[in-house]
Amino acid sequence: MSIIKEIESIILEAEEALSKAQSEEELDTNKNNFIGKKGKLTQVLKGLASLSVEEKKTVGKLANEAQVKIESIVESKRNKIKEEFYEVKLKSEFFDVLRTEEPKEKGSLHPISQIQYEIEDIFTSMGFSIMDGPEVETDENNFGALNFTEDHPARDMQDTFYTKDGNLLRTHTSAIQVRALRNLKPPFRIIAPGRVFRYEEVDASHENTFYQVEGMVVGEGISIAHLIYTMETLLSRVFRKEVKTRLRPGYFPFVEPGFELDINCLVCEGKGCSVCKQSGWLELLPCGLVHPNVLSHAGLDPKKWSGFAFGLGLDRLVMMRYNIHDIRYFQSGNLRFLKQF
Ligand code: FA5
Secondary structure, three states: OOHHHHHHHHHHHHHHHHHHOOOHHHHHHHHHHHHOOOOHHHHHHHHHHHOOHHHHHHHHHHHHHHHHHHHHHHHHHHHHHHHHHHHHHHHHOOOOOOOOOOOOOOOOOOHHHHHHHHHHHHHHOOOOEEOOOOOEEOHHHHOHHHOOOOOOHHHHHOOOOEOOOOOEEOOOOHHHHHHHHHHOOOOEEEEEEEEEEOOOOOEOOEOOEEEEEEEEEEEOOOOHHHHHHHHHHHHHHHHOOOOOEEEEEOOOOOEEEEEEEEEEOOOOOOOOOOOOOOOOEEEEEEEEEEOHHHHHHOOOOOOOOEEEEEEEEHHHHHHHHHOOOOHHHHHOOOHHHHOOO
8 A cells, every 4th residue: 555545544533532532531541552652653654764855845845735634633532522521510510699598498486376365464564473384283282272073073084094103194374373473472363374184075166275374463462443444455456356255153272262254255246156066155264263272372461462363265265266166286297287387
């Protein structure tokens, strides 16, 4: 084969090999194979010495052109490989700095917590402090100090969960009354919201775990008039409208006299439904004047001090406020229910 033909075939071969290169390394290896020190074209040019001057000129020119051509193929291929590399990198590492975050779903306060906080605001605006107490209580705080004697039949009014060590899950927030009387110096006004527990059959208006807000005012000359005023203020502010109430005598060992304050059922407007057990009325706010025995038990002279107390059923109040037909929704964890508040 003449040198010219050889050079032409090297160009063709180089074109094909370089077009197949996938990486810069492959490209450089191929480049060396053709125009490197030991490359094919370089080898061919070594045979130039045996040619005439005229032939040297022609072949030299051709060899130069071949070298330039191969170099330009290498460079354009190198650019292509780089472009492809960055394209892949850009796609896989794409980050849009202007893209805003998808809105995250926000949680909300449970309706019972919402109304609890509202009630706390109402009472703090009337000069009450907020007290807390433990859910596991002593028999003394839940019953004994509240004038329930050991075998008092009224203990059966509240079916109780006992712990193995002889304590109990508080059946009412009235246990916090005892803590207030022991720890605060009268005169004082407190409310104490909290979760209470009873071993009860669950139905539309009864839970075994529910919430109460206890209230207690102790001072000199505290009377039923103070109690009624406070209850009416509370209800008109919570319901933001006139609510029909009735006061019935009610028995609790720790108040004398004791009352049951019922409200006209707002779910059925008093017509009768499953929440009010068809009576049109809902027992919501038992209350009364603090029993002299409770004051004496706490070391206070009942001739000097008097007071009133109440125990609001918070779940039932929330049911009335939002027209909720079944108390079981509150602990159901049902998001469709909870998202409405
Ligand atoms: C008491 O628990 C007394 N400690 C209330 C009290 C306090 C009276 C201070 C006098 C002075 P009673 O057991 O009635 O009382 O419960 C109070 C309120 O809690 C009821 O009116 C009712 O609204 C609510 N309640 C009672 N049992 C349940 C229950 N199983 N599920 C939901 N709410 C209940």
